[in-house]
Structures are given as C-alpha cells and as structure tokens.
Amino acid sequence: MNLLTLIGIGVVVLLFIYLFFYLIPVSLWITAIFSKVKVSLGSMIGMRFRRVPPRVVVESLITATKAGLHMTTNDLETHYLAGGNVPNVIRALISADKANINLTFKQATAIDLAGRDVFEAVQISVNPKVINTPNVAAVAGDGIQLVAKARVTVRANIERLVGGAGEDTILARVGEGIVTSIGSAGTHKEVLENPDKISRLVLQRGLDAGTAFEILSIDIADVDVGANIGAKLSIDQANADLKVAEAKAEERRAMAVATEQEMKARSQEMRAKVIEAEAEVPKAMAEAFRSGNMGVLDYYKMENIQADTGMRESISKGGEKGNKK
Template identity: 55%
Template sequence: MIAAFAIAADLSFTIAELPIGQAGPWQMLTLAAVLLVLFLLAILGFFFVRYGKLWFQAYMSVADVKLISLIRMHFTKVNPQVIVQAKVMCAQAGLNIDRQDGISTRRLEAHYLAGGNVMNVIHAIIAAHRAEIPLDFDQASAIDLAGRDVLDAVQTSVYPKVIDCPDPGRSGKTTLSAITKNGIELRVRARVTVRTNIEQLIGGATEDTVIARVGEAIISSIGSAADHFKVLENPDMITRVVLSRGLDAQTAFEIVSIDIADIDVGENIGARLQSDQAEADTRVARAKAERRRAEAIAEEQQMKAKVADNRSQLVLAEAKVPMAMAEAFRAGRITAPSH
C-alpha cells in the first residue's frame, strides 16, 4: 500500500511538472485515475486501521468474518465488536458457522438490526449445545424477538426451576385454603418443579398460568376427599391427582414434580356454616313470628273497632224506638189501653 502511494505520488508530480499546454487528455485521465486510487486506498487504509484488529481476531479464531463485512457493518449501524465476538464464540464452541445453513455473519447482522440480543442468543445456543438440547439459531432468535429470555429458558431446561404455589410475591398469600367434605379447612403450601419446554416457549402460557392451574387442582382434589384425616395421612394423594391432569398442556413449562411442602388444619368451616345457617333460620323464624304477632294485634284492633261500630249502631237504633212509638201514637196505630 505504501509502494502504491509512492508510485501514485511520483506520477502526479511528473504530470504536474509538465507545462499546461503539453499535458494531454490521457495524462489528465491518468492523474484523475491516480487520485481516485489514492482516495480509495485512503478509505481502505482508514477502515483497515479501525477494524484491522477485529478482522485479525476473527481470522485467527477461524470465525469467517471478512473485512468487507466489517466495513458494511459500519454503514448499516451494526456493532462489529458484538458480531465478531459472537462469531468467535460460535467457532470456538464448535457450532456450525457455514454461510449457507449455519450461524453466518449476515444472520447475526439481521438479528442485531431487528433489535435482538445477539450475545444472549449465542450464549443460549452454546449452553443448549453443551446440554444436548436441540436449539437452532432461527428458533433461538425467534424466542428472543418474542420478548422471552432464551438464555434463562435454556438454563431452566437444564436446571429445573422451583415455583411456590401460591407465590406470595404474586398473590400476597402464603397458603391455599381448601375444604374437605366434612367441612374442615386445610391450608396447603406446595412447591412445583418445572423445566422449560422450548418447543412451546413461543405462545405458551407463563408461570402464572401454571400456578393457577396447580392451585385449582389442589383445591379440587382436597374438596373431593371424604374427610381431612385421609388427606393428612396421605398428602401424596393430592400430587398424584394433580399430576394426572396434564396441567402443563399449552404452557411454556413441563411439570417435573409437585410436592406438598406444608399442610395445616384450619377452621371447622362446616360447623361454622351450620351455626350461621341456624342463626339465620332463627332470625327468619323470629321475623315470621313477629309478623304473625303484628297481624294478630292488627286484627284485634279491627275487631275492637267493629264492636265499637256495632255498639254505636245499636245506640242509634235504640234512640229511634221512642221516636217510632211517638209517631205511631200520633198516627193512631197504637192506642192507650182503656180502664
């Protein structure tokens, strides 16, 4: 490159020393070509100085990253350090970095431009490769762009995760309350061990759904028990019933096990409900008796009013008797007896 600069400079000085009239069109074209070559070499030198270290790192790691790719990243606003580091990690981990069907530079650039976390995806693919979990770049990038943490999903798939049911951080409750058929309340706390189902991670239900389903199944299984003694004697009957229901269907997790961590006897809800019902029945009976008493009192007052009305009519009738007798005497219908 230095020799090219020297030759071009010497040629330009030679053409410049010629008189203006003696410099023909070919010399001018040659000078323009030389200047263009100098300009291109200057640009190439700038990019080589800037990205030469990255290119050499990729070359020594057999990461298959070209200098022209680094220059393209400069103009497409892609961070070349992230892409080179990702390609080096893939090459050193033994992943397929073929340009056709492997983790190529172009695919990494596309995922970066789409707003994905390139390093998180590469870490997840390497972890899955080491754990012999099938996970290709397309699937990992799709999970990442969907907003899920693909690395955490792989780690959960390798090391199962334990979820409290109920989760105090989500619902604020520490136990589930269930009632057996004999009316005894049982307070249960369960621990659900799950691992990620990568195939259903996109579109699958989250932890909240798993906790809700497990809680509902526990309450239902306890509610079907004849009495609380059977549940206390065999807590595993709850887990067997819950596991048989396939609660992890259409979720992003696979339930490994469900363990009853704690179970306590609460209140006698049945007796309390019966007591409340008896008190309510007593109040209803008292209300009905008070109603009948009020109706009887009202009816008694009505009878008294009728008696008073009848007495007044009797007095009126008695008052009319003398008047009728006087009228009869005057009319001659009644005569005084003769002596």
C-alpha cells in the first residue's frame, strides 16, 4: 500500500468517527444515564435527523427530572419544532413549582408560543412589578390643570397571559382613570390635599379586567400645578365673541350705507320724475288755451292760488323759526 492509499483510509476513518460522534452524542447519553434520565441512542439519532439539537432537549429533560417534573423527550421535541424556547419553559415550570404556582406544561408552552416570556411572567407573579406611568395632564373643575404621575404595582395573572392585554393597556386605562378622577374634583386644591383619592377612585374601576396582570396598588408619585386652562379658554372665548361682534357691526354699517345709497338713488329718481312732470305743465296749459278748455281768468285765478299758497308757506316757516328761537 502506497502513501496516498494510507492517507485516504485515514481520512475515511476520521470522517466515520466524526459522523459517529455527531449522530450519536455518546457523552450526552452517558450524562443522561448518570442523571437517571432514560434517553435511547436511537432517540438521539432521530433528533439529529429531525433537526432538533439533542443537547437542548436532553439537558432540559435532565433539569426537569432533577426538579421533580415529569415529561418526555417527545413533549420537548414537539415544543422545539413549534418554535418554542424549551430551556425557558423548563426554568418557568421549576420556578412556578417552587413558588407553589399552578402552572402546567401545556400552559407554559402556550404562553411561550404566544410570544410572552413565561419565565419573566412567573417572576412577576412572585415579585410584583412596578410600572411608572408617563405624565398625565387633566383639568379640575375650577379650570386649573394638574399634571400627575403614578406608580402601578402589578402581578402577572398566569391564567390570562394568553390573550390578555399587556402593559400598554394598563397604562392607558390608569391614565384615563386619573383624568376622570381629577376632572370630577371641584377644585384643584381638593386633589392636592388628598392625592390618595385618585388612587381609590382608579382602583374601584377594575382596570385590570381582560389584561394579563392584576393591579395590586396605584400610588400617586407626584402632582404638579399646570396652566390655568379655564382662564385661557375664557380669554379665547372673549376674543372670539369680540370678533363676531365686530363682524356683525361691520355688516350693519355696510347695510346702512347700502340703504342710504339706495334712498339717495330713489330720491334722485323721484326728483327727475318731478322735473319731468313740471316740464309738461306749460305744454298742458298751452294745449288747454288752444283747445279752449282754459281761459285767461282761469289762468290768473290759478296764479293767485299759487301765490297765496307760497305766502302761507313762507309765513308758516317764519313762525317755526320764531318758535325755535
């Protein structure tokens, strides 16, 4: 046998050894045996072909068995193939068992597949979490704005983690409750004197309904006095009313000017008609003389009447001036 043949045989042997130990994790199998966990070599080889890391499944099964939990490799493989985090589920089940929290493997896997951190949820169930709300601005009955900030202590509700609303919903509901509580106060001084009144009113509303949390307490951390919203609104309303009044006054003035111009136009039209009618009088009198319907005596009589009428008008005007003096 030449050198190249020996090298080829050596490469084949090394490749065989690598494939053997890759497909059959002997060290992991031995660890399982000493941990009193029954996992066959055939099961591990099947995990390789199913693209499931044997170490993840076997080590998680060893951890669960040592903690007194009972489950099979098939359960862990199914959860891994579904896209779950197997080690995180095992840690959550162990923590729940130690804290006497009723959490089954089915519930844990459902919470994990729902996209929530099941281990963190168990921790929040044991150690409640404090959520700080952003600044919430509201206006009291006297128009003074108050800016409040609260601390909400919540505990995870394992039974409602799947399908329950999250922290954003809690914050939104608490903010709405704070606004309602401040708005129902007669004056801002009532709120400043008794800020715990806001907490009581908000807690009575049952804001944790339909959420993945249980609200334990709501504590008002800070209340600051803001702007006088009522005064600003009154000023804005007064300015608006002033502009409306000015617009109406301008409208009335424009209507008065238009009416005056219309009256002048009518007066000029009437005067033109009078002048036109007076121009027709001499023509009518001439026609009456020609037709014999009017004589000289009639003409003089009409002149006397007009002169008498003019004299009376001048006398009456003189009398009015004397009375005015």
